[in-house]
Amino acid sequence: MKLCGKEASPVGLGTWKMGGGYWTPDYSKDDLYVSIIKYAIEKGINVIDTAEMYGGGHTEELVGRAIKDFDREKIIIITKVWPSHLKFHDVIESVKASLKRLNSEYIDLYLIHWPNPEVEIEETMRAMEKLVNEGIVRCVGVSNFSVELMKEAQSFYKIEANEIEYNLHHLEPEKDVIPYCESNGIKVIAYSPLAQGRVLSDKRVIDLAKKYGRTPAQIALNYLIRRSIPIPKASKPEHVDEIVSSWNFQLDKKDIEALK
Template identity: 35%
Template sequence: MTSTLHLPAIGLGPWQSQHDDGVKAVRIAIEKGYRHIDTAARYENEAAVGEGIRQSGIARDEMFVTTKVWWTELHAGAFRRSVERSLSELKFNYVDPLLIHWPNPDIPLEETLEALADAHRQGLARKIGVSNFPVAWLERAVAASPVKLSVNQCEYHPYLNQQKVLAACAKHDMSFVAHMPLGSGRLIDDPMIADIARRYGKTSAQILLRWLVQQPGVAALPKSGNAQRIGENIDVFDFALDDDEMHRIAGLASPDGRISKVSWAPQWDTA
């Protein structure tokens, strides 16, 4: 199943899975049906992701492979070098999508977007987009980008209300891809989630992922290196949460629900 822009609704986020462990996690995920693998220059596992895909035997054009350029590499020349290094590590000719990992207030956004668009024009990225862009930055990026932006990848889980960013993505026909979809594990033991999971005979992780992908235009990137959990995380398309359950889960959001807080990032909650 895919999101509105045909990005697989569940992908593997193998952050912290490196070397042989990363290769194995990617290979297992593809065997379980995953067709979207997320990586980034910052994760230092692009080589493992590429090798896992090759070992799977799946044709490259059947896979979506995301990589991202780190916030310190957003000047045009540095951006291009980062993309070339990523492709060299992956041993691929292109990625899809290629994202700006975080906005950087100290580097002109227009310069970065032109470099991102160049990567697309030159065939190094089939789709392009951004990651961790709040509404104000997203609106600036959409207005300034010479090429359509297709994705915004952000932290999203029931503890964090992202309705403003979701609405902005929908307005611009962009997929919203949720990283940290399980709240770094903090939601697994939530009593309400556990109660709903028992009702459906599912795991808490499956309920959380179903809640995400049941929302229009949303895909999710659960992280795991465990074969059983990798399989469980994509097995969320044989049931649906009812409206009351969707609203109750959304009601878990709190003002301090954000987990990824970094000193250089824009002020998310006031953007």
């Protein structure tokens, strides 16, 4: 699948809680997380998802440190602007700050992290258009947007992707959001693809893992790969290896149906 004109790995790497949480940085495991992101890139994962909110921007700094020794043109960086920064000039200021932290000349995919009913989507999308025209951002998208909100945003500028919660315990997007995206050339990026680990104890998933000689995580991710780019987090090299091995097999149709 192509994302913003680049070939994307079937699974990306999420960075939530690497380097801190909700607007709060944590520097205690910086070297570990930089090494994990580097290892993921070396193993073939080239989609790295982050946001200005993660660790109050510190997570973006870690991503910037990790990617500096790689060919930037082969890496797809996704970052997001927080809903309180969706006014035109705030978007511009946010993206400049993200670029500095990422130590990059451009961002591949810039997303509206959550909708904000107090700011007109048109105003935000005009700022996004300006960023693309200036080459600061390759393409833009949204996150946590309903079909109606996507339609509204699309009326002002092209949307590349919608990042949504999508996992085997949250399949509601298959009813409306994902079909709409597929019909309109919008990529789906799946956050919380393992439902914070809950799907790993799902008996259906465990049984299929035994059948295919895989891990429960690989079964869960493989299901999602058909219609999205899942972005699990990894905190150990073996987690990265597990993720990479989730896209080199195919579930039977009857097994896919059994998971729905």
